[in-house]
Amino acid sequence: MSSQPVSLAGEPKIDLAQAHAHGLTDDEFHLIEKLLGRTPTFTELGVFSVMWSEHCSYKSSRRHLKTLPSGGDLVAVGEGENAGAIDVGDGWLAVFKIESHNHPSYVEPYQGAATGVGGILRDIFTMGARPIANMDSLKFGSFDHPKTRFLLGGVVAGIGGYGNCVGVPTVAGETMFDAAYNGNILVNAFSLGLARKGELQSAHAKGVGNSVLYVGSATGRDGIHGASLLASAEFDATSEAKRPTVQVGDPFQEKLLIEACLEAAQTGAMVAMQDMGAAGLTSSSSEMAARGGLGIVIDLDKIPLREATLTPYEILLSESQERMLIVAERGREAELQKVFEKWDLHAVVIGTITDDSRWRATWRGEVVADIPVRALADQAPMYDRPVAAPKTPPARPAPIKSHPAPARVLRELLGNPNVGSKKWIYRQYDSLVLSNTMLGPGSDAAVLRIKGSKRGLAMTVDSNPRACALDPYLGAVATVCEAVRNVACAGARPAGITNCLNYGNPERPEIMWQFTRGIAALRDASLAFKAPVISGNVSFYNETEGRAIPPTPTIAVVGILDDVSKRVTQHFKTPGDYILMVRTAKPSLAASEYEAMYGSSPEGLTPIDLARENALVEGLLGAIGEGLIRSAHDVAEGGLGVALAEACFNPDKILGALIDGLSTSDAAELFGEGPSTIVISAHEKDVVRLGSFFQQNGIECRTIGRVTENPSLSVGGASIDDDVNELNRIYESALPGRL
């Protein structure tokens, strides 16, 4: 039975103007009136505006996301929950997801980044998994932009301040500086947790009459309309004034929540659990009820508040952090409350699961909202927005006049913050806590052992916005290939993908074109590598004053090592070892760091043959499995020249390399980026057999030089002949030198 909810004294009149102020269109407002059969109250309008925001409803992207492959032999959870999960073996599931927190981090870098980490962690432990690893992908503006240092310092401190304090190691990441992000930085946070098979928690409400428990921090005024007005709109000169829409995090509360929720899950009294993320209490309650096909009634007078004066509108829309909603088996509430009491956390029964499929909130004895559950969670408009390729070709840097000497280029590339060491950043993150980190930040991929098992996990996060700007399809394919290659270089078989799709305003057809090309690429690459997309997030409206960021699909890949002791690292190990180059195609200078520094060449991006990319990965895994590979390093920013130098930077002992099998007259050979190249080192006796793993599939694999005791990197005689210790110094000071 639906009753007419009350309007409260002093609330504004509900009309189209008020709907517009809430970010709703005319059509959306009329649809709300139709679904309700009446005009919404002010509280209900607020609730609809957040639930139907782009951020919560995926209204522009949903129909495209459905085309991504999300199933497979290893997939335990592919959709419909807060994160995806893959079966690692030995009774373990890996639960992971990546999510954006771009706009909040630009407006308030410390809290924006911190709460990004907090939010993604809750998506993991709400599944009953213990978070064991975090990663981050960061994009900042040019170093010459006045805000960049401030934003970099704040974001890094925020990620560390939160991650370090909750006791989850930050094990990998990537950071890039480019003027295209001057007005809209990107902060994408990834988290991975482990759960025992059969112990995953669901976010599906079940059991009419079961109790709804509110646990965690009290509700305040922070973050109201974070999802709708901040995350789902472009930036302009007034954006700084939206600072109060940024939430404030408390990692200590989060740590208590992690322990308490995982302990409470063990009682068996928990039916379902979901974090209060974007759109807070409203989204968690309505989504849990919708997934279970049930209704829910919430008594707002029971909500723990930071201030007694919060209105129903504010309580329902607050995005205060570190709060969870739990459906408890009726009669067993006290078992759960006892656990939360132990951890000094609120755990209050605030509502009941009903059979009427309505989402209702009461306040001071009166109904203040009464909405069909499906209208909030499932019936948001789904748009098929127009798609059109841009009429003008993408901008390229000015043409290069002459190619500088390779020796100079190598030094300048290593000293470029996009290429050089990111130690200044990751030294501020705890990468060791929980005692699983076998390979931490600074590697192609992080490698974690799983205690009590021979198995391990490798993970990496990558993006390639410059290639995506030239070709949003090819660039996205290249990104997946790079991420897959990174985990394969560590010896792991890619098992699952999560993505954070950062694009501009989807109401513009050329942005939707970029987005749909990115989705097509992700689908093709996912199928080619048999690595399903098990979770993800879309971030639209990444533009400032009409200027969109380059299309930036951020891809994280998780791989499985059957025997983690066989992991491979990127550094040369033993003087005398052969150095081999394995590649699927000749790289190109297009979209490379070289091009950004010195100017563009006429060539475009090298096409990618996904079957060959997969053959390279299979060859690599086969050879590592037989123990033929001493080191493997993916060629990325800065090309082969930089990869060779990095392979020499062995922290145990700096080594050198004598490279005589490369042409140095062609800048693309040494500094080109693009489709796959890997630098491998191997013992002389293994070289022939190693080569067969690639050559049988037509993949080029050839010896280009030897590892030397003498710490000097020599390429093509005198073309490059430099002291590795000095190159390492340049590499290590690239970032601190600019701060």
Added chain:
Amino acid sequence: MKWGVIRFPGSLDDFDAVYGLRDVLGQDVTALWHKDESLQGAECIVLPGGFSYGDHLRCGAIARFSPIMKSVAKFAADGGLVIGICNGFQILTEAHLLPGALTRNRTLSFICDRVHLRVENAKTPFTCTTRAGDILAMPIKHGEGCYVAPEKELLQMEERGQIVLRYVDAKGDATDAANPNGSMRSIAGVANERFNVFGLMPHPEHALEAMLFGADGRKIFESIIAFQSVPEHRGQMRAGAK
């Protein structure tokens, strides 16, 4: 040997200490809850790393008032062995079981890195399987690890041998560049006057396995085990903890 690892709200490396002692070193370990008062017969108490109480007010300032800390103080007064790692070290200084204080790193940022430590006093229960001058590699990960104490007290501590570990470079020299956080006299670990309470900022429990960080941290725990295996040493305590 029986160990007790205290779990405060916000402790993080308690898992690592329990795992390392039990699964790597084969010890008998009990996790102790901070609201309890019993030490459950442990022969050595570990205060682990982390952010107890979210570092609110000051690192360790609130945890020292947890009910279990009364028992720890009594246990220490009776001669029981207590080791505080990172946040545990901070709690021990706040509780006045160890001299000095730990303040913000001079970089004003959190630092996670590999450091080298030189054993300055190998005659303590925590270092008795090492030799003076031995170099140990361990990780640090803290934002407030800059050790300070009044100059007069530092001099006395030097004389008594209470400065147990110093930050040094790979060659063993206590250079300024090798001092990660600005600690006075490059101090990384100190003991009390009786040498039964020890605190250090580096993490020996994260340096127990070659496949992870390396295994130099074993020396600290193996010293405690070796010390405790001597019957006379056990007799110094009144029949262990209650």
